[in-house]
Amino acid sequence: MxxxxxxxxxxxxxxxxxxxxxxxxxxxxxxxxxxxxxxxxxxxxxxxxxxxxxxxxxxxxxxxxxxxxxxxxxxxxxxxxxxxxxxxxxxxxxxxxGNAVTTAEHAIAMMFAVARKIPQADASTKLSKWEKSKFMGRELFGKTLGLIGAGNIGGIVASRAQGLRMKVIAFDPFLSEEKAKDMGVELVSLNELLTRANFISLHTPLNDKTRNIISREALEVIRPGAFIVNCARGGLIDEDALAEALDDGRVAGAALDVFLEEPAKEHPLFDRENVVVTPHLGASTQxxxxxxxxxxxxxxxxxxxxGAVQNALNMPSVTAEEAPKLKPFINLGEKVGSMAGQLSEGAIEGITVRFAGAVSALKIDPIISGVVSAALKTQLATVNAVNATALAKDRGISITEEKTETSPNFGSTLSVRVTTSEGEFAVTGALFGGEPRIVRLGGVRLEASVSSCMIYVENEDKPGFIAGLGEVLRDANINIATFNLGRREESGDAVALVALDCGKDEPPLEAIRALPQIKKASTLRF
CATH class of the missing domain: 3.40.50.720 (NAD(P)-binding Rossmann-like Domain)
Structure with a gap:
């Protein structure tokens, strides 16, 4: 279970x-x-x-x-x-x-709170004070909001801010000019955003490129009197530098929902009247x-x-609707990739996957992951569809994809060419009634199903080969399940792909290789 x-x-x-x-x-x-x-x-x-x-x-x-x-x-x-x-x-x-709207609403709420000093005014009034003049605030109307990160949450903040009649500018290296135009957002550099924005709101993940993006240097060029809001991740702001900028007036106020160290039960920013803080509440709505x-x-x-994959960060996503369509081709890719990997000699240097026919219109990334995983299993025991492309990259193995909309003999074919230090080997497969079939092997046409135990043989196309191979397998008490032959030309080189009822037993390769017509013999396991 x-x-x-x-x-x-x-x-x-x-x-x-x-x-x-x-x-x-x-x-x-x-x-x-x-x-x-x-x-x-x-x-x-x-x-x-x-x-x-x-x-x-x-x-x-x-x-x-x-x-x-x-x-x-x-x-x-x-x-x-x-x-x-x-x-x-x-x-x-x-x-x-799931929490995009909630987090965006919290950012807008924090913007209002710090601009109008709402938490401070609330606390003062509840102490029976009436300090109306002490809590003079600022309007959001007509002000410029600078978004650092304009993805899903940042985009919602932008639309809400535009409803408040704010002008929205954004720094986001991954946002295209066309998308920014659709959002009604002006794309600018980080430095221009810092110098123009009245309010700055952060909506970016924390990584090596964004850590301390609001740095001491950034705070030195910030527009005097700006407000900073962070409902994204702790670590995006140099908190010590922010404290100094708040004290000397370069920053008018800050609203923080996240901190470098959490839970933040003690913090140098907590005792400042121009700071509003909440305990990481961005996603905290029912x-x-x-x-x-x-x-x-x-x-x-x-x-x-x-097998459906949604919102994955380290593998291609596959919707529940796509999964049934992709599954047969992923299965085919695994079989073809495995066969190409097992029949290649030497260290793998590159894998090329070619999609022909209707399959080329599908989402191919999951299929490629399956192919690469299966091909590399001959050299890496821990590889699977999740880590295959990452492991290939780490080892300098190139992954190449090719597409063509036509497949002359089949509705779709999937070809895998593995390049190694010793040469290359290619296998092509197709689906027959939804089941994988091998239709070309090392440049030779044939048609073969895939079984758990098989042998691949390269031989001279001369009489006596089949009889000799049959005798060797008979002597080893191994039954032949299917026998598929193909050749390049008459009396030239030929190949055989033979499915065996061998279970965990190893086929008698040495005896097979000793036959006079045999050039190569390999066991295949699936």
């Missing part, structure tokens, strides 16, 4: 969804605080569902030998060692859209919690039960 561990506080709907799909669920939010207990629970788990409290470190991942997927209910995945997960062949998924819990449960279940 498939097992999924939930080690964070997720909504009960997540448990119900998983159990309804016949998945064994271990729901224990206390595991987030106990790494040793978490490792023990993950010893036989297929999936792990978390929020921000659980730390899926390399050590935790290394102690989860069956784990296939880690699902983060939310967008931030800095608590997951993605490199370690990828290396272990574990898919990492998040829910980037609707968002329910949405991300439901989404991650469905994504994990779909992946484990059907």
């Amino acid at each position: 498939v097992k999924v561990v939930i080690s964070d506080k997720l909504g009960e709907d997540a448990v119900r969804i998983l159990e309804a799909r016949k998945i064994d669920v271990v729901f224990n939010p206390d595991l987030a605080k106990d790494p040793e207990a978490l490792r023990k629970e993950l010893a036989d788990a297929d999936g792990l569902a978390i929020r921000s409290a659980t730390k899926a470190t390399a050590e935790v991942i290394a102690n989860a030998p069956k784990l296939k997927v880690i699902g983060r209910a939310g967008i931030g995945v800095d608590n997951i060692d993605i490199d370690a997960a990828t290396g272990a062949g574990i898919a990492v998924m998040n829910t980037p859209f 609707e968002a919690q329910e949405n991300v819990a439901v989404q991650i449960a469905e994504q994990i279940a779909d992946y484990l039960l059907t």
